[in-house]
Amino acid sequence: MPVRIEVTPQDLVATRFAISPLIETMHAQWVLAGRLEAGVHGRWAGRWRGTYRELERDHPVLRAAAAISGNRRGTNVAFIAPPPTAVDVPFEAELAAMRATPLEQAHAEIAGALAGRPAAGEARELLAGPRVVERFADAYEALWRQILSHDWPRFRAILQRDVAHRAGRLAAYGWAAALDDLSPQVHWRPRGQIEVELTSLHGLRRLGGKGLLFLPSAFTTAVGAYLEDAWPYAMIYPARGAAAAPASADAGLAALIGRSRARILAELAEPATTTQLAALLGQSLGTTGGHVAALRRTGLIAGTRVGRGVLYARTALGDALVNG
Numbered sequence: 001m002p003v004r005i006e007v008t009p010q011d012l013v014a015t016r017f018a019i020s021p022l023i024e025t026m027h028a029q030w031v032l033a034g035r036l037e038a039g040v041h042g043r044w045a046g047r048w049r050g051t052y053r054e055l056e057r058d059h060p061v062l063r064a065a066a067a068i069s070g071n072r073r074g075t076n077v078a079f080i081a082p083p084p085t086a087v088d089v090p091f092e093a094e095l096a097a098m099r100a101t102p103l104e105q106a107h108a109e110i111a112g113a114l115a116g117r118p119a120a121g122e123a124r125e126l127l128a129g130p131r132v133v134e135r136f137a138d139a140y141e142a143l144w145r146q147i148l149s150h151d152w153p154r155f156r157a158i159l160q161r162d163v164a165h166r167a168g169r170l171a172a173y174g175w176a177a178a179l180d181d182l183s184p185q186v187h188w189r190p191r192g193q194i195e196v197e198l199t200s201l202h203g204l205r206r207l208g209g210k211g212l213l214f215l216p217s218a219f220t221t222a223v224g225a226y227l228e229d230a231w232p233y234a235m236i237y238p239a240r241g242a243a244a245a246p247a248s249a250d251a252g253l254a255a256l257i258g259r260s261r262a263r264i265l266a267e268l269a270e271p272a273t274t275t276q277l278a279a280l281l282g283q284s285l286g287t288t289g290g291h292v293a294a295l296r297r298t299g300l301i302a303g304t305r306v307g308r309g310v311l312y313a314r315t316a317l318g319d320a321l322v323n324g
Contacts, residue, residue: 003201003227005194005212007175014211015170017163018087022094023236024155025144026081027219029062030070032147036220048147055146059139061132064123068113076200076224077109080136083213083226083234091144099137105230106133153279155218161272162216162239164311182237185223196235201227216240240270253321261291265322268301271311 030036031045032052038045056062068077079101084094110127119127126135148155170178176188185197194212205227213232216239224236254262264277272280278288292312295301300318303310314322 002195002197003225004189004204005196005227005233006204006206007192007194007212008207008209010209011207011211012170012175014207014209015214016087016211017167017214017216018084018089019156019159019163020081020084020089020094020215021091021144021148021152021156022098022140023081023083023215024159024217024219025091025140025148026069027217028148029065029140029143031219033062033066033070035066035070039221041219044151051147052143055139055142059135059142060122061126061135062139062143064119064126065136067117067119067123068110068127077106077113078226078228078231079106079109079133080140083215083232085232091149095137095141095144098140099133101133103130103133154282157272157276157279158218159216159239160276161270164306165240165270166214166216181240183223186235186237196223196225198223198225201225205233207233258291260287261295264288264291264295265300265314265318268312268314268318269322271304271313273309273311275309277312 027036029052031038031041032049033056065080069080070076080098082094082097082101085097107128110132114127118124126132129135166178166182169180175194179186179188179194187195189195210233213226213234215234215236217236218239220236221238223238226232226234253265256262257265260281260283263281267277267280274289274292275285277292278285281288292301295318296303296312299315300321301312302315303312305311
């Protein structure tokens with residue numbers, strides 16, 4: 001049976017979207033360790049797998065993690081990557097929250113994940129030891145600094161674009177519209193419930209006006225959830241655009257206006273800021289800004305101020321040029 005999350009009108013107001021670099025570090029580890037299909041990140045994983053193997057040798061707890069995180073049984077502990085407490089928390093702040101996990105809580109989560117299938121050998125010693133929280137924190141800090149941080153601007157741009165899209169749909173049209181294409185595992189029921197198909201959770205949960213935290217992921221293709229009272233209720237879901245290859249520019253269009261500007265037009269099938277475009281294209285902010293300004297002057301894109309930033313999207317003329 002699926003797990004059902006009962007929502008109220010107050011929960012709609014309290015629900016929010018956030019980006020978690022620590023959770024993405026955990027998901028990156030699943031990919032690099034071979035516990036999660038690399039998919040479109042195959043080249044990225046191939047580039048960093050050697051570095052990851054060295055990290056496994058230096059931090060054996062990364063191998064032990066297979067028993068309690070990212071396994072096929074779906075029994076994951078929460079303390080190694082707890083849901084964030086704000087919309088855009090830096091990695092260092094999330095890591096500090098992880099380090100503050102009481103040892104008793106970590107051991108209780110580990111025992112629950114290992115119920116019926118205890119870990120053996122070195123993994124058992126590491127997971128049952130008094131330094132398990134510290135070991136995971138040190139390992140994930142090294143994984144972040146040596147691997148994921150190098151490509152974080154690009155991954156973060158993907159997540160930011162998804163948050164802007166989905167949060168806008170939730171605010172404008174409600175639950176059904178926001179959840180419509182989130183995942184085949186997630187369904188909106190008109191009686192005021194979100195139904196989620198998970199292997200390890202079932203029954204009914206009530207948000208009670210606290211809202212739900214949505215966390216897009218650039219790595220995972222499946223939905224996950226934090227639905228224990230020790231943490232804010234949260235749902236992880238695949239980010240839009242993460243499962244597809246980067247937008248490519250038409251060769252003819254690239255010959256006409258240049259490859260970078262054609263690529264920007266292709267990316268702007270969905271709105272993005274100059275900073276996000278720079279990260280997606282691997283260019284400097286100044287270079288991307290120059291291309292954006294040129295495309296705007298020619299009427300191919302238009303900008304809309306949202307908060308402190310400007311979101312750019314293709315105009316009808318831009319659409320005609322790309323699709324014509």
